[in-house]
Amino acid sequence: MRADEVGDAFGLNPAVGYAALLLVAVTTLLIGIYGLRISRTTGDFYVASRTVRPWWNASAIGGEYLSAASFLGVAGLILISGTDALWFPIGYTAGYLMLLLFVAAPLRRSGAYTIPDFAQARLESLAARRITSLLVIVVGWLYIVPQLHGAALTVSITTGLPAWVGPLAVVVVVCAGVMGGGMRSITFVQAFQYWLKLTALAVPAVFILLRLGVEGLPVTDGGAAFTADLNTTAGASLYSTSSLVIALLFGTLGLPHVLVRFYTNPDGASARRTTLIVLALLSVFYLFPTLFGILGRIYTPDLAVPGAADATVLMLPGRIFDGAAGDALTAFVTAGAFAAFLSTSSGLVVSLAGVVSQEFFSGSVRGFRRAAVLSTLVPLVLALLTDSLALAGSVGSVFAFTASTLCPLLLLGIWWRGLTDAGAVAGMLAGAVLCGGSILTAALLGPEAASLDWLRQPALWTVPAAFLVMIVVSRATRGRRPAGTSRVLARLHTPEAPEHRLAGSRTEPSVD
Amino acid sequence: MTTPEPHRPPPATDPRRPARVRVTAPRTSAKPSSGTYPVTREMAEHSAVGEVVVGSLIRSQLRLALVVAGGFLIILIGIPVLLGLFPSIREVTVFTVPVPWLLLGLGVYPLSIACAALYVRSASRNEKRFQDLIDEG
Numbered sequence: 001m002r003a004d005e006v007g008d009a010f011g012l013n014p015a016v017g018y019a020a021l022l023l024v025a026v027t028t029l030l031i032g033i034y035g036l037r038i039s040r041t042t043g044d045f046y047v048a049s050r051t052v053r054p055w056w057n058a059s060a061i062g063g064e065y066l067s068a069a070s071f072l073g074v075a076g077l078i079l080i081s082g083t084d085a086l087w088f089p090i091g092y093t094a095g096y097l098m099l100l101l102f103v104a105a106p107l108r109r110s111g112a113y114t115i116p117d118f119a120q121a122r123l124e125s126l127a128a129r130r131i132t133s134l135l136v137i138v139v140g141w142l143y144i145v146p147q148l149h150g151a152a153l154t155v156s157i158t159t160g161l162p163a164w165v166g167p168l169a170v171v172v173v174v175c176a177g178v179m180g181g182g183m184r185s186i187t188f189v190q191a192f193q194y195w196l197k198l199t200a201l202a203v204p205a206v207f208i209l210l211r212l213g214v215e216g217l218p219v220t221d222g223g224a225a226f227t228a229d230l231n232t233t234a235g236a237s238l239y240s241t242s243s244l245v246i247a248l249l250f251g252t253l254g255l256p257h258v259l260v261r262f263y264t265n266p267d268g269a270s271a272r273r274t275t276l277i278v279l280a281l282l283s284v285f286y287l288f289p290t291l292f293g294i295l296g297r298i299y300t301p302d303l304a305v306p307g308a309a310d311a312t313v314l315m316l317p318g319r320i321f322d323g324a325a326g327d328a329l330t331a332f333v334t335a336g337a338f339a340a341f342l343s344t345s346s347g348l349v350v351s352l353a354g355v356v357s358q359e360f361f362s363g364s365v366r367g368f369r370r371a372a373v374l375s376t377l378v379p380l381v382l383a384l385l386t387d388s389l390a391l392a393g394s395v396g397s398v399f400a401f402t403a404s405t406l407c408p409l410l411l412l413g414i415w416w417r418g419l420t421d422a423g424a425v426a427g428m429l430a431g432a433v434l435c436g437g438s439i440l441t442a443a444l445l446g447p448e449a450a451s452l453d454w455l456r457q458p459a460l461w462t463v464p465a466a467f468l469v470m471i472v473v474s475r476a477t478r479g480r481r482p483a484g485t486s487r488v489l490a491r492l493h494t495p496e497a498p499e500h501r502l503a504g505s506r507t508e509p510s511v512d
Numbered sequence: 513m514t515t516p517e518p519h520r521p522p523p524a525t526d527p528r529r530p531a532r533v534r535v536t537a538p539r540t541s542a543k544p545s546s547g548t549y550p551v552t553r554e555m556a557e558h559s560a561v562g563e564v565v566v567g568s569l570i571r572s573q574l575r576l577a578l579v580v581a582g583g584f585l586i587i588l589i590g591i592p593v594l595l596g597l598f599p600s601i602r603e604v605t606v607f608t609v610p611v612p613w614l615l616l617g618l619g620v621y622p623l624s625i626a627c628a629a630l631y632v633r634s635a636s637r638n639e640k641r642f643q644d645l646i647d648e649g
Contacts, residue, residue, distance in 0.1 A: 093624060486566075
């Protein structure tokens with residue numbers, strides 16, 4: 001079903017939709033403007049001058065990370081595929097565990113602004129930098145597209161407007177916000193949006209459970225909600241589940257908009273604390289989409305068709321409450337959904353614009369603003385030309401692509417002395433071609449590829465392949481190991497000095 | 513989007529606020545920023561002994577990360593394997609919720625938080641040990 005058709009078939013009270021969308025857009029812009037007033041230096045603009053406290057930063061990461069796929073997609077997927085869908089939130093959350101273990105503190109200590117900066121500093125190669133930039137831009141664009149699809153669905157369901165209005169509205173608000181305040185103001189916006197998204201699901205969930213409890217209506221229908229008979233998709237094979245989990249676990253640690261957040265921590269230790277808090281915040285959040293999905297299996301089974309399932313979260317409150325109460329709760333979840341597209345898209349646009357402007361517009365603030373427009377226009381066109389079937393699935397493909405390209409670069413760059421620029425470039429290109437090629441082929445084959453799990457979920461073989469190529473080529477080009485490798489690795493892994501030590505060392509004579 | 517600078521007073525007048533700066537340098541030609549580093553860290557980077565100590569810190573951090581990641585993944589993979597080996601577990605329910613739903617929908621989250629907390633503590637301990645070693649030397 002196209003977003004327009006879902007909107008026609010399951011339309012809600014338009015006034016509610018307008019109110020919710022307007023509220024989120026205005027609040028986002030107001031916080032962005034407030035942020036602009038305190039965003040003073042280029043450092044503020046790009047990485048909030050690296051002074052964001054762990055709780056703020058963790059909320060901001062949560063706000064940025066919880067996209068349309070999490071807010072709408074997870075519940076929709078539980079509606080149609082039951083327990084198999086539970087692996088999505090697990091992967092989305094546990095990805096942060098991998099990020100904490102292998103990337104968080106070293107990346108913060110690298111002192112880079114973006115992943116391409118890291119690649120250049122570590123490999124001392126402009127070519128490696130260019131390839132990394134290109135991949136970051138591709139990943140960012142591909143990730144924004146499902147957000148815009150989610151916006152199309154939400155806007156056409158809640159307001160009855162044509163599907164193209166949603167993506168356009170998101171793009172306009174995001175551009176205005178990003179161009180205005182840069183990273184500093186975006187941090188406030190994102191932190192606010194995590195809590196908005198959590199409340200937007202938690203409050204309706206509490207009311208729904210209360211009502212079901214008071215009226216004695218079924219919550220799980222005596223366990224009937226959990227039977228596999230309600231699934232409308234075939235059960236996932238062990239291969240496709242493990243491939244998905246690999247993609248989500250290792251894709252998270254290459255996502256550009258997530259990584260850029262780690263540069264805003266004051267030091268490596270606080271980068272670790274931030275990640276720990278993010279894990280907790282995400283764990284709490286995902287309980288609610290799961291709950292909505294389970295309730296959806298009883299109260300919105302008619303949505304269990306491709307394209308409509310993602311509307312579960314939006315439709316559920318109206319199915320349980322009539323009249324004003326239903327409208328109010330629907331407005332709540334709509335606001336949360338809109339916040340999800342806005343925050344993820346603006347996070348992506350900030351990190352993309354950072355990369356694009358440094359690559360093509362000499363890194364100025366004006367260049368950053370131009371780059372922001374450019375970074376949103378391409379995905380807008382892509383989103384308007386394509387149709388979404390399942391949000392969680394299309395985001396999963398982006399994770400697989402990241403896990404096969406940027407993840408090996410980061411992991412080997414941080415932990416292995418032997419990485420060379422030639423190896424890194426070869427590995428990233430191999431991963432990009434293999435993973436991108438499989439996903440594209442599967443998309444072109446359409447329904448014929450339904451049984452070809454290795455094409456639709458390629459991460460299980462493309463991630464090891466990318467690592468292997470990177471290691472083999474690096475070994476073959478041993479002579480190209482950067483001279484500064486030891487120095488860079490020492491910087492990545494040694495702790496920053498405590499404040500007093502730092503202050504003392506400035507007055508001592510230099511040893512070299 | 514217009515730039516709002518003309519509407520505000522010159523920033524330099526307030527000493528607590530950093531002045532607005534205009535940075536136009538392309539990062540591609542920029543050296544990796546040097547930052548402020550303690551003398552101990554400089555020594556760790558440049559001396560032969562320092563290199564050995566740093567090398568051992570990196571190895572112990574990597575070992576720790578691999579152990580935690582491995583443990584987590586084994587438990588995670590263990591869930592579907594266990595359910596596959598003993599299908600009767602699927603029938604067990606707690607308040608009408610079947611065990612697979614409980615494990616995957618609830619149980620994994622505390623597990624990942626516990627792994628993360630364990631790692632943060634141990635990683636900081638490794639770093640503290642390194643710091644002490646450098647301070648002695």
